[in-house]
Amino acid sequence: MSNLVIIIVNIALSVILAVGLTPLWVWWERRIAGFIQDRSGPNRCNIGVFRLGGLIQSIADMLKLIFKEDFVPSHIKNKFFFAIAPVIVFFCSFLTFAVIPYADVFVYDGTSHTMQAIPNHLGIMWFIAFAGLSVYGIILGGYSSGNKYGLLGSIRASAQVISYEVAMGLAIISMIISYGSIHLTDMVNAQAGTYLGVIPMWGVFIQPIAAIIFIVCAFAETNRAPFDLAEGESEIVAGYHTEYSAMKFGLFQVGEYAAMSASSAIIVTLFFGGYQIPWMDTATIKANINYVILAILIVLPILVYLFTGWMKKNNKAIGNDKSREKETKILTVIFWALAIGISALLISFLTTGLGENGINIVTAALQIGTFLIKFFMMAFVFMWVRWTVLRFRYDQLQMLGWKILIPLALLNIVVTAIFVVVKGS
Template sequence: MSSITITMINISIASLLAVGLTPLFVWWERRISGLMQDRTGPNRCNIGPLRLGGLIQSFADMLKLIFKEDFTPSHIKYKFFFSIAPAIVFFCSFLTFATIPFADVLIIDGESHIMSAIPNELGIMWFLAFAGLSIYGIILGGYASQNKYGLLGSIRASAQVISYEVALTLAVVSMVISYGSIHLTDIVNAQAGTFLGVIPMWGIFIQPLAAIIFIVCAFAETNRAPFDIAEGESEIVAGYHTEYSAMRFGLFQVGEYAAMSASSAIIVTLFFGGYQIPWLDTQTIHSNINYVIAAIMILLPIKIFIFTKWMKKNNKTVGMGDKRREKETKILTIAFWSICLIILGLLAIFLITGLGTNGINIVTAILQIGTFLVKFFLVAFLYIWVRWTVLRFRYDQLQMLGWKVLIPLALLNVILTATFIVVGS
């Protein structure tokens, strides 16, 4: 397996998580909000018998944005800035994903490969740089719109980012002091193992205060509720993107979900062990690969069985003309079990014939990527859960939380961490 192939795989994973999952997240957000508000959510749009629980609606909305008229209001003077603003938000949010490691260093034929889209030594500094730059797109969009609501939204966004980036950076300083490295792979590997024999060495257990500060600030960085004062529909129409339409508006929305994805990934990397499987570091997996494969072969059919039963229960026929749901359930059940059987067959072949050194390393990397994805989706779910649970902060409350609460706590945490490291050494 060449370096180019592995690089392309890493870029594909990063692109999928940062951008490709946007329709899924839109659908997920609608379904979760519907569940919390005791309603169904989107479930009617279909392609033949397939509705996929309403997921087709997200793709329909995406196509609608692509084919809508891209209208530029006549009163706008700075058309170049107006056009480039959503692209800045999109690309900066996308590039924050570039250094996230999806698995431990992969060794193929004695050659080491860092499992991130752009392998470099900047690590967490890369994330902070591009996360901060994305605000320029919001400021340009609001200013170039020559709309009072757009300008108010951009001013709010800039004030919010200035307030919360200080505390977020100080939380990162605490983590860098604790781990002794800015390289994200080193940070994740430092979270392997346990203390007290049971508790994983995750950042959230080592630095709980830094974790809370960072997560709160990450919510503010993504401009999502309860920190969405830059959009504030009930106050300033839609804020910085009031004058935007079609795919320029769509780029702002994709940029928001890309920022949410990047924040979820960095939270997992810093505080939840990244790609590390609890109680199973890379060397342990290598030494017990046959037992790990056997466990997967047992657990996978059980999970598929539980999921298909849940799907049948929640996709029952309701009323006249809804036989398509039953047909869809049968199609999806056959598809899931077919995939399950293929995977079980491949795993059985691996157990019988053996994997070899390269095979063990590749299987370990696949398991770690899967572990990272599970944690990633759980944190993304937390983002959606909070958005539909917590009310928006008032502007003065938001500033008070940033300057009077989070920054002093972050400074205190840096001092305590540095003192502990110096005394301990």
């Protein structure tokens, strides 16, 4: 396995998780909103018998944005700023994902590889830098639109960024003091132990106050409800992107979901153990790899059985329309075929042996899977909060940032520093 293959895998994971999941996020958010509001959500758009629970609707919407006319109002004076603004938001949101570690340092043929799209030693500082830069795209977009609602959106974005960025940085300082490193892989590995042999040594248990502050600021970072002041549809039409259409508007939307993906990933990395499997660090997984594979062989068919049963229960025929039942049968066959193929591969590993490289590959795959499970769960929390919590008022966010979060973050730094010094002595 060459270095090029590992680099391609890292970059592909970053691109897929940051940008490629956008149609899935749109579909998932609509389904969650429908569930919370006691309605069906998108479930009719289809290609043949395939609806995929409404996912085809998101693909159709994406194609609509691609082929829609890119209309630029005549009153816009600075068309360069107008065009570059969504690109800034998109790239800054996308690049924040570049330093997220998906697994522990991967060793193949004696060569170590950092499992990041752009391996560097900036760590959390990279995330802060690009996350802060994305607001410039929002400000430019609203300012260059020549629209009073767009300008109001830009002003709100400016006020918002100075209200939460300071608190977010202070919360990160507490984590750096606790972990003793700015490198994200080191931070995740520091969360591998347990308290009293039971409680995982995750950042959320080490620094609960920093976790709350950072998560609240991360919601503001993504410009999602309850902190979507810059676009507040019920107040300023759509704020900074009122005048945008087609793929310019699409880039703003993709940038928002990329920011949500990056925030979910960094929260998992800092506070929920990242790629660490609870109660099993990298060395433990490698030492007990056969037992881990046996556990997967037991759990995998159970999960497939439960999921296919849920599909069958929720995709019954409606009147003479039998397409849903046909889709369920086809997908059931596909899922069971995948499960059987994976099980056969794992059984072959048990019978023939893995070797050192094989053990390292399986360990990395398990850690990537663990990271993805936590990542999707955190993304669900983002969507859950959006559809349950009301929008903060313009002044309430600033009061929250300056009078509550910043003093609390400063106090947390002092307490953390005292504890580290006393413990170290």
